[in-house]
Amino acid sequence: MRLFHLKRTIWAVLALGVMIAFAAPQPAAAQQVPADEAALLQQLKGGPVTGRVSIPDVKSSVLIQPQGREWRETLEGPVKSFGGWLLLVTVVVLAAFLAIRGRIKIDSGPAGRTIERFNGTERFAHWLTAICFIVLGLSGLNLSFGRAVVLPIIGPEAFASLTTFGKLAHNFLSFPFVLGVLLMAILWIRHNLPNAIDITWIKQGGGLLQKGVHPPAGKFNAGQKVIFWFVVIGALTLAVSGYILMFPFYVTDIAGMQLAQLVHAVAGVVMVAIILAHIYIGSIGMEGAFDAMGSGKVDLNWAKEHHSLWVQEVRARGAGDD
Amino acid sequence: MARMKFLCDSERCIECNACVTACKNEHEVPWGINRRRVVTLNDGAKGERSISMACMHCEDAPCMAVCPVDCFYKTEEGVVLHSKDLCIGCGYCFYACPFGAPQYPQVGNFGSRGKMDKCTFCAGGPEADNTKEEYLKYGANRLAEGKLPLCAEMCSTKALLAGDGDVIAQIYKERVTRRGYGSGAWGWATAYKTGSSV
Numbered sequence: 385m386r387l388f389h390l391k392r393t394i395w396a397v398l399a400l401g402v403m404i405a406f407a408a409p410q411p412a413a414a415q416q417v418p419a420d421e422a423a424l425l426q427q428l429k430g431g432p433v434t435g436r437v438s439i440p441d442v443k444s445s446v447l448i449q450p451q452g453r454e455w456r457e458t459l460e461g462p463v464k465s466f467g468g469w470l471l472l473v474t475v476v477v478l479a480a481f482l483a484i485r486g487r488i489k490i491d492s493g494p495a496g497r498t499i500e501r502f503n504g505t506e507r508f509a510h511w512l513t514a515i516c517f518i519v520l521g522l523s524g525l526n527l528s529f530g531r532a533v534v535l536p537i538i539g540p541e542a543f544a545s546l547t548t549f550g551k552l553a554h555n556f557l558s559f560p561f562v563l564g565v566l567l568m569a570i571l572w573i574r575h576n577l578p579n580a581i582d583i584t585w586i587k588q589g590g591g592l593l594q595k596g597v598h599p600p601a602g603k604f605n606a607g608q609k610v611i612f613w614f615v616v617i618g619a620l621t622l623a624v625s626g627y628i629l630m631f632p633f634y635v636t637d638i639a640g641m642q643l644a645q646l647v648h649a650v651a652g653v654v655m656v657a658i659i660l661a662h663i664y665i666g667s668i669g670m671e672g673a674f675d676a677m678g679s680g681k682v683d684l685n686w687a688k689e690h691h692s693l694w695v696q697e698v699r700a701r702g703a704g705d706d
Numbered sequence: 707m708a709r710m711k712f713l714c715d716s717e718r719c720i721e722c723n724a725c726v727t728a729c730k731n732e733h734e735v736p737w738g739i740n741r742r743r744v745v746t747l748n749d750g751a752k753g754e755r756s757i758s759m760a761c762m763h764c765e766d767a768p769c770m771a772v773c774p775v776d777c778f779y780k781t782e783e784g785v786v787l788h789s790k791d792l793c794i795g796c797g798y799c800f801y802a803c804p805f806g807a808p809q810y811p812q813v814g815n816f817g818s819r820g821k822m823d824k825c826t827f828c829a830g831g832p833e834a835d836n837t838k839e840e841y842l843k844y845g846a847n848r849l850a851e852g853k854l855p856l857c858a859e860m861c862s863t864k865a866l867l868a869g870d871g872d873v874i875a876q877i878y879k880e881r882v883t884r885r886g887y888g889s890g891a892w893g894w895a896t897a898y899k900t901g902s903s904v
């Protein structure tokens with residue numbers, strides 16, 4: 385059942401991609417052209433006014449596209465205020481969580497013995513993705529909010545140089561980013577399929593809210609599975625919309641470009657918010673968590689508390705212990 | 707001070723492309739870039755109509771609003787200009803512009819765009835008036851010489867009018883009265899939000 389929902393989401397994202405790719409240009413006014421712009425726009429229901437040009441640039445046959453103004457209002461209005469608020473609220477919630485719950489400790493104390501959690505390939509995939517993501521996120525957010533936040537501080541020339549550099553980095557790092565996500569997807573998808581244990585984990589709030597509560601979990605708990613699917617689907621959405629933006633007008637028209645930009649801007653900021661929470665719990669939020677991706681080896685007691693079923697599984701195979 | 711505008715009387719436009727050629731020549735606009743173009747609606751059919759279009763130097767210009775590096779500025783005469791030193795070629799102004807005015811040279815890798823180029827109302831750019839640097843980046847600065855845009859001056863039928871918005875609106879209004887019908891003042895409803903009631 386859950387799997388089914390997941391499939392539906394994936395289909396929805398793919399369908400969106402296809403829609404962007406095939407958004408057909410509105411036909412020119414078929415019959416009489418009224419002698420009035422307002423009347424024609426009304427006849428076309430605000431769609432673009434398209435004719436014929438004698439230059440080999442297809443885009444230029446669009447005489448007027450009033451949607452340009454709507455795109456601008458959507459981007460400068462709801463999209464940017466949503467993004468700004470989302471980031472602000474995320475940071476405040478995480479800070480409040482740290483203040484109230486504090487750093488989550490290993491309840492039974494460190495065992496002093498470790499167990500291998502992620503091998504070299506897994507850590508390579510993770511850090512490749514992570515480093516690219518940080519640069520993509522910062523350079524992307526600079527496009528959305530830099531004009532309001534950074535430009536007044538460093539001035540127009542420095543800001544233009546910074547943004548040019550950011551744009552180059554954003555373009556080039558998109559490729560290793562996609563590669564990293566693909567690798568993680570291949571390595572970890574079988575550990576991230578939803579199952580019955582996840583329900584108990586969610587019911588107990590993952591043990592995040594109370595000391596001493598540790599619902600059972602496999603290699604990945606329900607929270608991590610959610611992050612995994614957000615990353616896979618989010619990266620797919622960002623890659624489809626991002627490559628449309630990077631290769632402008634190759635596969636779509638002006639309406640498609642505008643849609644791709646909006647989808648990209650929203651998906652980008654949502655991903656940044658989710659990954660902020662992920663970084664929090666993987667570093668300052670929880671004792672012992674960073675080692676999993678740092679050295680790849682975690683403390684045995686940490687593993688027993690947070691991934692009990694996985695520890696049993698590894699031990700059954702007779703591996704893992706140092 | 708005058709508020710500069712363009713007005714194309716599509717009843718008169720014969721799609722001769724003199725405005726397009728004049729613009730390309732005056733500013734030595736590179737290949738593949740068209741600051742001005744003529745679009746024909748209903749080509750070859752009843753009610754065919756040609757309109758010469760370039761940057762309309764909008765009221766509350768959408769391009770200015772979306773530019774991530776804020777490189778646009780508006781002159782006292784309402785002309786929308788930009789700095790090619792600051793532009794990063796992101797293409798956002800093209801998505802926002804109702805008239806497809808911004809143009810980009812194709813440079814470098816992927817589909818990446820060079821510095822945006824568009825109609826300047828023959829008013830150059832941020833560099834000092836009528837310097838070589840200004841000419842190389844933005845073309846001629848005729849306004850600084852007390853002249854109006856060359857496209858409209860070259861127009862064989864005087865369909866394309868450029869100048870003080872009130873004056874050209876008055877000329878157009880007189881034409882409409884004399885011939886008994888209007889031809890739309892294309893773009894005015896979208897650019898200046900005044901409609902084509904002139």
Ligand code: HEM
Pocket residue numbers: 517520521522523524525527528551554555558559561562619622623624625626627629630648649651652653655656795796
């Ligand atoms: C997957 C590959 C990706 C590709 C191909 C891609 C491509 C692009 C392109 C072409 C732009 C338009 C601006 C420009 O020309 O530089 C852009 C903007 C942006 N990207 Fe990406 N990107 C990708 C991944 C990401 C990721 C992972 C994030 C977030 C962490 C992100 C966040 C943004 C943001 C916030 C913007 C600015 C939107 C705005 O202007 O409001 N992108 N991206």
Ligand code: SF4
Pocket residue numbers: 760761762763764767768769770786802803804805806807808824897
């Ligand atoms: S016509 Fe386009 S480029 Fe010119 S001012 Fe209006 S939005 Fe900007």
Ligand code: SF4
Pocket residue numbers: 769772773774775776777788792793794795796797798799800808821822
């Ligand atoms: S292409 Fe240049 S002028 Fe246009 S929005 Fe981007 S940075 Fe600004």
